[in-house]
Amino acid sequence: MDSRISINLSGSDSAGQDEPKWLTPAVYLILFVLCLVTYYGIADNYLFNDDFSWMSRARYDMTPSNLFAYRVVNFFRPLVNVTFYAFEHLAPGNLRLQYTFNLLLHFICSVLVFHLFIRILSDWRQAAAGAALFAVSSIHTGAVFWISARTTLLSTALLLGAILVLITAKRRRRSSIIFSTVLFALSLLAKETVIAGLPILFFIWFLYRDEWKNSVTIRTSLISWSAVSAAYLIARRLMLGGFTQHNWGPGLHMLRNTAGGFLYQLRPWPFFSLFWHKGTMLEEPAHPVLPELLVIGVLAFIWWIGHAIGRRREFTLGTLWALAALVPASAFRYRFFSTVSITQNRYYYLSSVGVIMLFVLILALLWNSRNRILKILCIVAICIFVAGSIVRVDRLEKVWSDFTQMYRESVGFIISTIEENPGYTTAALEKPPLAFPYAADAVSLYKPDWKVKEVEGGLERARPFAPCIYINFNYDGDMVESIDVKTLE
Numbered sequence: 001m002d003s004r005i006s007i008n009l010s011g012s013d014s015a016g017q018d019e020p021k022w023l024t025p026a027v028y029l030i031l032f033v034l035c036l037v038t039y040y041g042i043a044d045n046y047l048f049n050d051d052f053s054w055m056s057r058a059r060y061d062m063t064p065s066n067l068f069a070y071r072v073v074n075f076f077r078p079l080v081n082v083t084f085y086a087f088e089h090l091a092p093g094n095l096r097l098q099y100t101f102n103l104l105l106h107f108i109c110s111v112l113v114f115h116l117f118i119r120i121l122s123d124w125r126q127a128a129a130g131a132a133l134f135a136v137s138s139i140h141t142g143a144v145f146w147i148s149a150r151t152t153l154l155s156t157a158l159l160l161g162a163i164l165v166l167i168t169a170k171r172r173r174r175s176s177i178i179f180s181t182v183l184f185a186l187s188l189l190a191k192e193t194v195i196a197g198l199p200i201l202f203f204i205w206f207l208y209r210d211e212w213k214n215s216v217t218i219r220t221s222l223i224s225w226s227a228v229s230a231a232y233l234i235a236r237r238l239m240l241g242g243f244t245q246h247n248w249g250p251g252l253h254m255l256r257n258t259a260g261g262f263l264y265q266l267r268p269w270p271f272f273s274l275f276w277h278k279g280t281m282l283e284e285p286a287h288p289v290l291p292e293l294l295v296i297g298v299l300a301f302i303w304w305i306g307h308a309i310g311r312r313r314e315f316t317l318g319t320l321w322a323l324a325a326l327v328p329a330s331a332f333r334y335r336f337f338s339t340v341s342i343t344q345n346r347y348y349y350l351s352s353v354g355v356i357m358l359f360v361l362i363l364a365l366l367w368n369s370r371n372r373i374l375k376i377l378c379i380v381a382i383c384i385f386v387a388g389s390i391v392r393v394d395r396l397e398k399v400w401s402d403f404t405q406m407y408r409e410s411v412g413f414i415i416s417t418i419e420e421n422p423g424y425t426t427a428a429l430e431k432p433p434l435a436f437p438y439a440a441d442a443v444s445l446y447k448p449d450w451k452v453k454e455v456e457g458g459l460e461r462a463r464p465f466a467p468c469i470y471i472n473f474n475y476d477g478d479m480v481e482s483i484d485v486k487t488l489e
């Protein structure tokens with residue numbers, strides 16, 4: 001097989017024809033429209049948790065001299081520092097621009113998935129379908145919804161670009177190796193979990209080494225990527241002082257989370273969104289290893305399908321990609337097979353490339369059959385996936401909008417209270433709706449000269465901070481029922 005990207009108009013496994021000039025722009029346009037339609041509502045949302053920290057530090061604390069070493073919320077992600085620093089100095093406080101940038105990164109990832117699938121699946125129709133499903137899928141919405149989850153989008157785009165440079169190289173070229181290694185290094189500087197790209201690249205080389213003429217280039221890049229990974233881990237260790245945190249560390253829970261994240265993505269969310277809305281919610285499992293243990297049977301079934309239809313290599317790659325991408329994030333000490341958090345599925349963004357590949361392979365099996373009913377079933381499945389995904393993303397976006405609106409109102413009330421009481425420079429906050437560190441960073445975005453103190457136990461606990469404004473939030477369940485405001489001299 002020729003090692004360059006080519007488009008197979010006949011739909012067979014051999015990809016030897018030239019790409020029509022209209023095809024790539026048409027696919028790009030479709031992907032752009034799908035991204036807009038799916039995430040049209042995010043641009044007017046407010047900030048959430050880490051967003052306040054990133055924007056406040058980028059605006060007031062980061063400088064060109066400390067940009068690459070500065071740490072926000074105990075992470076080492078200098079490339080993300082650069083993006084926030086640029087936005088906060090070119091267009092400070094422009095949240096619409098921040099959200100639009102996230103959406104643009106998601107579109108870029110969708111385009112890269114299209115080209116990746118062309119090379120691996122050797123069929124432009126399967127590649128276009130896979131990229132479209134990736135663009136609308138609801139299994140990784142947190143990566144697009146949350147401004148701070150730009151770490152995931154940016155790192156994934158760089159990693160996919162690094163892989164694409166290698167698998168489309170025409171022959172052994174030093175420039176391709178160097179370029180891909182630089183992109184991989186940059187992806188690590190955006191988010192540490194993309195270190196999963198190293199085993200993913202190994203799986204690609206191992207499965208296609210006898211067929212692709214550029215396999216030597218990929219093999220050589222594995223060495224350079226390994227060196228970069230080792231250097232990064234050492235640098236991260238020196239910067240952070242360790243690899244574990246209170247909510248993150250190695251253990252057997254990683255096996256459960258890897259299995260749970262995989263099962264989460266295989267759950268038929270689009271079907272539930274359209275026909276059984278209760279199915280779109282998951283209660284936290286009570287059993288220590290179920291339902292995650294069911295992944296063993298699922299993996300065996302996937303292997304059997306690939307073996308039966310003669311596409312074992314593609315099914316194997318899709319499965320290994322999905323699992324490998326989950327492993328670095330699986331160290332978090334909370335359950336992955338869950339819908340308790342609306343942002344947790346951002347950890348499945350890179351993994352979803354492999355899961356989408358598996359789904360596309362099943363659809364191709366239906367479409368390439370001679371049975372007309374199976375072809376119709378293929379079309380119906382795609383329609384349900386697209387429509388159901390868009391519906392679910394819209395519902396999740398409304399939840400996200402309501403949540404960030406609560407933050408907007410809370411922060412707005414604190415700032416307006418400060419402005420209504422001139423002569424004070426300190427605010428004592430008790431039980432704000434957002435965690436105190438984020439509340440303090442939120443105030444600093446609007447009032448950088450103010451001091452914000454955390455108070456527990458009532459008004460008397462705020463007196464040591466006088467003169468100050470004391471703001472206490474009272475709750476009825478999860479909702480703010482009333483707010484007490486006092487000035488202390």
